[in-house]
Amino acid sequence: MTNLQETKPLMHLLSATFDSLQSATPEQLEHNPFLQLRKQGLDALARTGLPTPRDEEWKYLNLAPYIRHPYQLPAGKESLSHLPQILPITTIPVVFFNGLFQPHLLSPVHGVTVTSLAQLLDRGSHDGTALGEQEHSIGQLLSPEDDPFVALNAALLHQGALLHITQNPSQPIYLASITQSDQPLFVNLRFAIRLSTGTAATIILDLRTLSKTAPTFHNIVSEIWLETESALTLIFLQNDTAQNYGVLTTRIAQTARSRSRLYTITAGNGMVRNTTSVQLNEPEAETVLYGLSVLRDTEVADHHTAVEHLAPNCQSSELYKSIVADQATNIFNGKIFVHPEAQQTNAYQSNHNILLSDDAQVYTKPQLEIFADDVRCTHGATVGQLPQEAVFYLRTRGLPETVADVLLLHAFAAEVYEQLPLEPLRAWIDQQLSHRLFDIVDLAADRKLVDLQFATS
Amino acid sequence: MHNAKQPLLTIENLHVAVDDKQILKGVDLTIYPGEIHAIMGPNGSGKSTLAAVLAGREDYTILQGRVFFDGKDLLEMSPEERAAAGLFLAFQYPVEIPGVSMLTFLRTALNEIRKSNGEEPIDTRTFLQRVREAAQLLELGNDFLQRAVNVGFSGGEKKRNEILQMAVLRPKLAILDETDSGLDIDALKIVANAVNSLFGTIQSYLIITHYQRLLNYIEPDYVHVMYDGKIVRSGDKTLALELEAKGYDWLRSETLSSIELPSTTT
Ligand SMILES: Nc1ncnc2c1ncn2[C@@H]1O[C@H](COP(=O)(O)OP(=O)(O)OP(=O)(O)O)[C@@H](O)[C@H]1O
Numbered sequence A: 001m002t003n004l005q006e007t008k009p010l011m012h013l014l015s016a017t018f019d020s021l022q023s024a025t026p027e028q029l030e031h032n033p034f035l036q037l038r039k040q041g042l043d044a045l046a047r048t049g050l051p052t053p054r055d056e057e058w059k060y061l062n063l064a065p066y067i068r069h070p071y072q073l074p075a076g077k078e079s080l081s082h083l084p085q086i087l088p089i090t091t092i093p094v095v096f097f098n099g100l101f102q103p104h105l106l107s108p109v110h111g112v113t114v115t116s117l118a119q120l121l122d123r124g125s126h127d128g129t130a131l132g133e134q135e136h137s138i139g140q141l142l143s144p145e146d147d148p149f150v151a152l153n154a155a156l157l158h159q160g161a162l163l164h165i166t167q168n169p170s171q172p173i174y175l176a177s178i179t180q181s182d183q184p185l186f187v188n189l190r191f192a193i194r195l196s197t198g199t200a201a202t203i204i205l206d207l208r209t210l211s212k213t214a215p216t217f218h219n220i221v222s223e224i225w226l227e228t229e230s231a232l233t234l235i236f237l238q239n240d241t242a243q244n245y246g247v248l249t250t251r252i253a254q255t256a257r258s259r260s261r262l263y264t265i266t267a268g269n270g271m272v273r274n275t276t277s278v279q280l281n282e283p284e285a286e287t288v289l290y291g292l293s294v295l296r297d298t299e300v301a302d303h304h305t306a307v308e309h310l311a312p313n314c315q316s317s318e319l320y321k322s323i324v325a326d327q328a329t330n331i332f333n334g335k336i337f338v339h340p341e342a343q344q345t346n347a348y349q350s351n352h353n354i355l356l357s358d359d360a361q362v363y364t365k366p367q368l369e370i371f372a373d374d375v376r377c378t379h380g381a382t383v384g385q386l387p388q389e390a391v392f393y394l395r396t397r398g399l400p401e402t403v404a405d406v407l408l409l410h411a412f413a414a415e416v417y418e419q420l421p422l423e424p425l426r427a428w429i430d431q432q433l434s435h436r437l438f439d440i441v442d443l444a445a446d447r448k449l450v451d452l453q454f455a456t457s
Numbered sequence B: 001m002h003n004a005k006q007p008l009l010t011i012e013n014l015h016v017a018v019d020d021k022q023i024l025k026g027v028d029l030t031i032y033p034g035e036i037h038a039i040m041g042p043n044g045s046g047k048s049t050l051a052a053v054l055a056g057r058e059d060y061t062i063l064q065g066r067v068f069f070d071g072k073d074l075l076e077m078s079p080e081e082r083a084a085a086g087l088f089l090a091f092q093y094p095v096e097i098p099g100v101s102m103l104t105f106l107r108t109a110l111n112e113i114r115k116s117n118g119e120e121p122i123d124t125r126t127f128l129q130r131v132r133e134a135a136q137l138l139e140l141g142n143d144f145l146q147r148a149v150n151v152g153f154s155g156g157e158k159k160r161n162e163i164l165q166m167a168v169l170r171p172k173l174a175i176l177d178e179t180d181s182g183l184d185i186d187a188l189k190i191v192a193n194a195v196n197s198l199f200g201t202i203q204s205y206l207i208i209t210h211y212q213r214l215l216n217y218i219e220p221d222y223v224h225v226m227y228d229g230k231i232v233r234s235g236d237k238t239l240a241l242e243l244e245a246k247g248y249d250w251l252r253s254e255t256l257s258s259i260e261l262p263s264t265t266t
């Protein structure tokens, strides 16, 4: 345990894990897969430590300022009496408050089985039945060896949920972490989600902190299985406040004719790293990855995506855009692997960025590895400023420069989310982003949205 | 005849450079309300530069001269202030604005202009009515109004769209920079008809063109010839006919004797 000295950031969080492993009998260690996963996590962390900019996959993201706080893991039995109204839609709330599952907010829903991970763990066994089959159990898609934050997540394995969708839920599932604390909080959550054959569901993964003074660090790992012809819309909301930090590692494994559609809206959280990977394992599976960052101050967004084409006739489209102001940073790294058996692959990727200040930074890196010959694959990346020709054109029509800027930035951004289902949510996102754009171009508050009507009449 | 009126636009001895290259070399022009002026002249003589400077493009350096619009010092005003004061430029090369629908664009523009002039935002019904009328006048279908500004428009559609904007915004002075270029015969008539029917609401036009053709439909009171950054001749509409017949060469020989040219020019 020499590499896990308590003086290193976050490592003090692991003491409970040490204790649980030390007090476990050899028999428990052998038969309890959760204890094994914790141990695996611990071992992997001991080998690698947390990532630094020396690691290729973390090159532009310096975590030091975000992990240095004296974070604490959730303690006690914190309870949220009612769900705060954050989104303008009704949902199936699978909510964690200060890191603890809040089952009382959730009433039984037809077609969705929600199992608390903590409850399973406290019962001491996990045979995979919660998700139906062993192959869908935690740790099957993302192993501690894959990534230091997956290792950390495994080492701290306790809170989380297993979601099994067997019939189309009538409402979106709201998978949310909400925190409110005077102390820095570390929220470590694990999700395993399975969509049964032919089902369709929308899941919103939202990170919120109501804390004003202390940061919350989220480490969220999600493993998602899409069975034949199932369809998932997954919306990541990262439009909270500067004290909200998060590393989200997500892997989706898709079978034949399944569809996934991901939207990531990053506009407010102080630091977000999304490590998102999709495996298209069987023919005619499709994935759409859409991401938008609107960043200001010293906010950092790091989107690492990887799409693996492992079977013929699959399709992937990726569109990531960013608007980066002040001293903010946006990072995009998009990998596409087309394996030899993945003939007739269609893979598209584009990343477009607008820099609004000299101190803002954008890093973009497409990485394509294609081993099949019958493949349509296009990619493109741009980094630029607001097109001054267009700004001038709008100004000659009477728009003040700031209004022209907002109109152009909004149009640029909206392309990412205009296809988002759930109209009230789309409108809410649009409004939040518009306000942010007005702030960024420093337009007086009283003109907001009153004069400028984006909605098409 | 117009002594009683104030000029709408006065340009005095305007010298303009871009990147140290002098383009306008002393332009004088006065336009009174109710007048239509045409500017002709060879490629590269500075017509679009003059139009862009009037509209407020910032890449230019004003070396000398003054411009007054409706009694105000135009060169002190931002492009949006000029628009609010009633100046409109139909671009020679209209700009595409992806993601911004014509309706959002027109409404925002109109309301910003109204706001600058201390007026309330236009109500939706009046706005839509005005826009539909303009679309009808230009024979652009209503589906145009749903599309993003100029994106995917044909060359001729872009030009008609400039006039549609003019019809909605109703400026005092409209500068049309080669609006006729790239228009087919029918579209030319449509545009000319729109320009004529808005004359009155729009007090004056400054029409930049290469062709007499347009001036058959829109009759100018004055025709000016720009040559090497100066207006070297002004006359009535017969001057356009003369240019059409003779080209610009005869001007070259005339101006060569009257204008100092760098020694490299032969
Ligand atoms: N931004 C610029 N940088 C360098 N040169 C410029 C710039 N803008 C204009 N010019 C030059 O100034 C001269 C006048 O250009 P302008 O566009 O005003 O001509 P024009 O009379 O409108 O020509 P045309 O009839 O071809 O439209 C040209 O030689 C042009 O190349």
Ligand SMILES: [Mg+2]
Binding pocket: B047, B048, B049, B092, B177, B178
């Ligand atoms: Mg020109």
